[in-house]
Amino acid sequence: MRKKRTPLSEREIDDIVVAQADDDAAWGKPIRGRKVKATNVPLSAPLATRAAFFARLHREKSIDAWIERIIRDRLDLEEAAFADLKRELAAR
Secondary structure: OOOOOOOOHHHHHHHHHHHHOOOHOOOOOOOOOOOOOOOOOOOOHHHHHEEEEHHHHHOOOHHHHHHHHHHHHHHHHHHHHHHHHHHHHHOO
16 A cells, blocks of 8 residues: 655755756756747727726736736636537437
């Protein structure tokens, strides 16, 4: 029977990283990431004003954060509806 290992604390992880910092054999190949380009979405002035109002109402840190959250929520709903439709069609 295998014992469950308790997760390392941040301090323990930091100690390991510092101890292995100069040991090249302890590290794998570097991972390169790409920066995602931001997308501009033009809004009419009245729509932007309404969005800014609701962003403040919901205490979001910025209108961009609020719009991103709204889009993410809507996409979750759309994906769930699409999955339900696919299941319904497959059952026929």
